[in-house]
Amino acid sequence: MPTDPTRTAIGTWSGGRFMHFGEPLDDARFLALLTPDAQIPTVLTADVYGAGEADGWVARALANTELERDEICVVGAVGHDFYTGERDGAKGFPRFTDPRLRGPEQYASYLRMAAERSLERCGTDSFDLLLLHNPDRTGYTSQAVWDGMQALKEAGLTRLIGVAPGPANGFTLDLIDCFERFGDRIDWAMVILNPLEPWPGELCLQAAAAREISVITRVVDYGGLFYDDLTPEVELGRHDHRSFRPAGWIESGRERMERMRPIAQRAGLTMLQLACQWNLSHPAVRTVAPTLVQESGPSARPVEEKRAELAALPAEQRLSAQDTETIRRLGDNSGCMALKGATPDHQGDERADSWPLYDRLEQVAQRWSIEPARDLVKA
Numbered sequence: 001m002p003t004d005p006t007r008t009a010i011g012t013w014s015g016g017r018f019m020h021f022g023e024p025l026d027d028a029r030f031l032a033l034l035t036p037d038a039q040i041p042t043v044l045t046a047d048v049y050g051a052g053e054a055d056g057w058v059a060r061a062l063a064n065t066e067l068e069r070d071e072i073c074v075v076g077a078v079g080h081d082f083y084t085g086e087r088d089g090a091k092g093f094p095r096f097t098d099p100r101l102r103g104p105e106q107y108a109s110y111l112r113m114a115a116e117r118s119l120e121r122c123g124t125d126s127f128d129l130l131l132l133h134n135p136d137r138t139g140y141t142s143q144a145v146w147d148g149m150q151a152l153k154e155a156g157l158t159r160l161i162g163v164a165p166g167p168a169n170g171f172t173l174d175l176i177d178c179f180e181r182f183g184d185r186i187d188w189a190m191v192i193l194n195p196l197e198p199w200p201g202e203l204c205l206q207a208a209a210a211r212e213i214s215v216i217t218r219v220v221d222y223g224g225l226f227y228d229d230l231t232p233e234v235e236l237g238r239h240d241h242r243s244f245r246p247a248g249w250i251e252s253g254r255e256r257m258e259r260m261r262p263i264a265q266r267a268g269l270t271m272l273q274l275a276c277q278w279n280l281s282h283p284a285v286r287t288v289a290p291t292l293v294q295e296s297g298p299s300a301r302p303v304e305e306k307r308a309e310l311a312a313l314p315a316e317q318r319l320s321a322q323d324t325e326t327i328r329r330l331g332d333n334s335g336c337m338a339l340k341g342a343t344p345d346h347q348g349d350e351r352a353d354s355w356p357l358y359d360r361l362e363q364v365a366q367r368w369s370i371e372p373a374r375d376l377v378k379a
Contacts, residue, residue: 002128002159003073005188005216005287007280008310009042010034012057014292015303018049020239021224022293025303033292033303034061036072039311044216044289046077046133046164047118048093059123074124075216077164078114079133092167095352097138097145108148115157129188130158134166136352137342140174146182162188162213168353170339172200172376173361176207176368183211193217193285195260195278195331196225196253200339202328203375207368208284217279220290225253226275227293227309229301237296259330267318272306274327276313281324288313335379343376 015033016024025033034057036043043061045054058074065072081101085094094101096110115130132139132149139145140163149161163178165171169192179186189208193201197219208215223242224230232250236243257271264274276288290310294303319327338345340353342361350356357372365372 002070003041004160005073005075005129005214006040006042007287007315008040008276008313009044009073009075009216009287009289010040010292010307010310011044011218011289012046012049012054016294017057018054019291020237020241021291022240022295025294029303030057031060031064033307034058035064036061036067037065037311038067040307041067041071042073042075042287044075044077045118045122047114047121048080048082048133051082052117052121055118055121059121062123069124073128074122075129075131076115076118076122076127076158077131077133078111078118079135079139081110081114083114091352095134095136095139097136097142098352104142104144107142107144108151111145111148111152112155112157115152119157126156127158129160129162131162131164131188131190133164134353135163137174137350137355140171140178141181146185150185160187162186162190164190165341166192168340169197169337170200170343170376171341172203172339173357173364173370173372174341175204177361177364179204179207179211179213180364183213186211186213188214188216190216190218190289192219193279193282194220194222194226194275195327196222196256197333198328198331199334199336200376202282203368203370205282205284213284214286215282215284216287216289217285218289218291220275220279220288221272221293222253222275223249224291224293224295225250225257226272226290227295227301227306228271229295229299230293231299234295234297234300256330260327263319263323263327267323269314269318270309272309273313274319276310277317277319278324278327281317281319334375335377338378339376344372345377
């Protein structure tokens with residue numbers, strides 16, 4: 001039987017090779033990190049990582065595993081056009097729906113081309129799940145985009161399809177609207193969620209559950225903090241993605257974690273496992289995919305130890321409803337940042353990751369008891 005995404009998963013953004021979190025691993029360690037095994041048989045990638053290079057590492061991992069292909073879940077993602085688009089510095093490659101690149105009549109052919117090339121690099125005939133990666137406003141709303149994604153299922157290039165907002169936090173109403181428009185096709189979604197970032201990810205989970213859309217959660221580790229070896233003394237590299245976080249985020253996060261620690265100890269969980277179980281306590285959440293980070297410095301834990309910690313996540317839910325609510329209260333981050341996507345805070349022209357709050361989304365907000373001026377703005 002083919003495998004759906006499992007409770008735990010590892011993404012190619014781990015290990016510091018393609019997304020700059022911590023120290024980059026050498027080839028042997030990176031391959032071992034990604035190789036599916038009986039404990040963690042799900043591997044996730046995106047074609048834009050390393051402009052296709054991450055896909056090649058998935059192929060090596062599949063060749064390295066002792067599991068059969070039908071025991072493994074391979075999750076891909078397409079959406080950034082690094083084939084014909086030009087990289088715009090830190091903003092990366094444009095979305096394939098950028099009108100400077102093509103019109104709606106070419107969306108399906110681009111998606112097919114991107115999926116086929118990614119599969120070739122990954123060394124497999126089909127994805128178990130293919131995600132629309134970091135869509136712009138068009139990606140959330142276009143019938144032509146989702147017709148193209150559905151066509152990939154019908155062609156056998158993927159068994160399941162879904163959507164992965166990003167790269168930053170937000171897109172709440174856009175994602176819910178996408179569920180309402182195309183939920184009969186969407187099988188999975190991926191959002192940012194962890195006990196120190198319940199907002200805004202939790203706002204879309206009820207809508208996902210109502211449409212029977214399963215959710216993968218990323219950034220479960222909160223920038224590596226839940227591994228317990230990131231301290232204020234650790235010097236982040238110049239290009240480390242976590243350097244964009246506000247000053248004092250490590251100190252503040254560790255302080256809140258200490259108040260959660262007695263719950264973890266009582267439940268027999270590590271702090272990472274606490275974060276995973278808290279995420280999985282939400283009915284729509286089926287999969288946790290923390291970033292596996294090799295920190296620098298003498299107190300850094302080996303990333304292999306962190307992988308083993310994730311693999312040892314207890315199968316039974318050890319957090320009570322009271323525990324999950326206490327953790328949510330301790331980690332409440334409402335209004336801590338400006339969100340991406342459609343928000344009342346948007347200023348100026350529409351951009352690839354930010355646009356005005358329009359009438360349809362106001363109605364979406366009303367249906368799901370979200371008050372944009374209260375729930376989707378920086379305090």
